Amino acid sequence: MSPVSQLYGQTFTGLPPGSRKLALTFDDGPNDPWTPRLMEVLARLGVSATFFVIGSYVRRRPEIAKAVADAGHEIGNHTFSHPNLIFASPAAVQREISDCQLAIADAIGRQAQLFRPPFGGRRPDVLRAAAAAGLKTIMWRASSHDWSLPDAAAILGKLRKQIRGGEAILMHDGSHLGFGWDRSATIAAAGELVRRYRDQGYEFLTVGEMLRSSCADTSAGQTSLPR
Numbered sequence: 001m002s003p004v005s006q007l008y009g010q011t012f013t014g015l016p017p018g019s020r021k022l023a024l025t026f027d028d029g030p031n032d033p034w035t036p037r038l039m040e041v042l043a044r045l046g047v048s049a050t051f052f053v054i055g056s057y058v059r060r061r062p063e064i065a066k067a068v069a070d071a072g073h074e075i076g077n078h079t080f081s082h083p084n085l086i087f088a089s090p091a092a093v094q095r096e097i098s099d100c101q102l103a104i105a106d107a108i109g110r111q112a113q114l115f116r117p118p119f120g121g122r123r124p125d126v127l128r129a130a131a132a133a134g135l136k137t138i139m140w141r142a143s144s145h146d147w148s149l150p151d152a153a154a155i156l157g158k159l160r161k162q163i164r165g166g167e168a169i170l171m172h173d174g175s176h177l178g179f180g181w182d183r184s185a186t187i188a189a190a191g192e193l194v195r196r197y198r199d200q201g202y203e204f205l206t207v208g209e210m211l212r213s214s215c216a217d218t219s220a221g222q223t224s225l226p227r
Contacts (some may be wrong), residue, residue: 001086001120003139003170007125012168012207013141015214019166021031021203023188023210024049025140026118027078030057030064031174036184038173039071041191048072050207051192052116055100057179062107069108074206076114077101079134082176086121091127101133114138114207118176134153138207140170144189147172152188159193168207 004013015021015100029035029051042049051068053075058065069075079085082101088096099113105111115135117126130137142162144155153219159169171190175181195202205213 001122003120003143004141008122008124009137011122011127011137011139012211012214013028013139014168015166015210017164019167020201021166021205021210021213022163022197023168023205023207024171024194025052025076025116025138025207026050026171026173026175026186027052028057028082028172028176028181029053029185030061030068031166031179032061032064034187035064035068035173037188038183039073039188041187042073043071045191045194046205047194047208048074048075048209049073049204050114050138051173052076052078052114053100053177054078054082054174055103057174058103058107061191063101065104065107072091074114074208075108075112076116076138076207077102077104077112077133078116079118084116084119084121085117085126090125090129093126094133097129097133097135110201119123123165129196136211138168140168143170144169144172144186146183146186146189147175150185152185152192155185155189156192156196156197159189163197165202168210
């Protein structure tokens with residue numbers, strides 16, 4: 001469950017430390033009303049993010065998932081029901097991934113290309129199942145801990161200790177514990193995070209854009225994966 005471990009196979013956590021690029025990622029949506037409110041903040045800032053969605057929530061509110069995609073954000077697969085895949089059978093792992101892919105395709109007209117395992121839990125066969133579905137597994141190198149912190153200031157303080165440049169940043173616009181979970185603190189923190197780091201010369205990308213950047217770096221003799 002270590003987000004940066006490459007023990008069971010390669011996953012993407014961001015660009016090499018020191019890069020002036022960051023990627024905002026939001027898990028556990030779509031979540032009404034907080035995902036649309038987050039989108040309003042991102043639109044005002046001109047930032048595109050990556051949303052790792054729960055398939056059952058997409059089935060419940062497909063119009064939000066479509067609005068996210070139509071706004072230029074990236075949609076990723078976060079399984080259908082958000083189980084810890086460490087404890088799931090291989091057949092259940094494949095079903096969770098494929099059912100989420102189908103829900104996404106029905107909502108936005110295309111399948112996801114990125115996958116994030118719930119809780120970061122993965123085994124070798126989880127990564128193989130994702131790859132077989134045509135998905136690149138995405139982890140993170142900075143976590144907001146927004147599920148446990150009381151307000152935006154605490155979330156920002158947690159992230160400031162981790163951001164060194166190049167990170168995929170883990171935040172949440174929803175919760176696997178229930179639909180409609182209050183993410184107002186996350187939304188406030190995300191807006192302030194973008195403003196602060198832009199002032200310091202950072203650029204915000206989607207994970208897909210970051211991956212393409214990492215491929216360019218790799219062709220120039222660099223690597224984007226943790227050593």
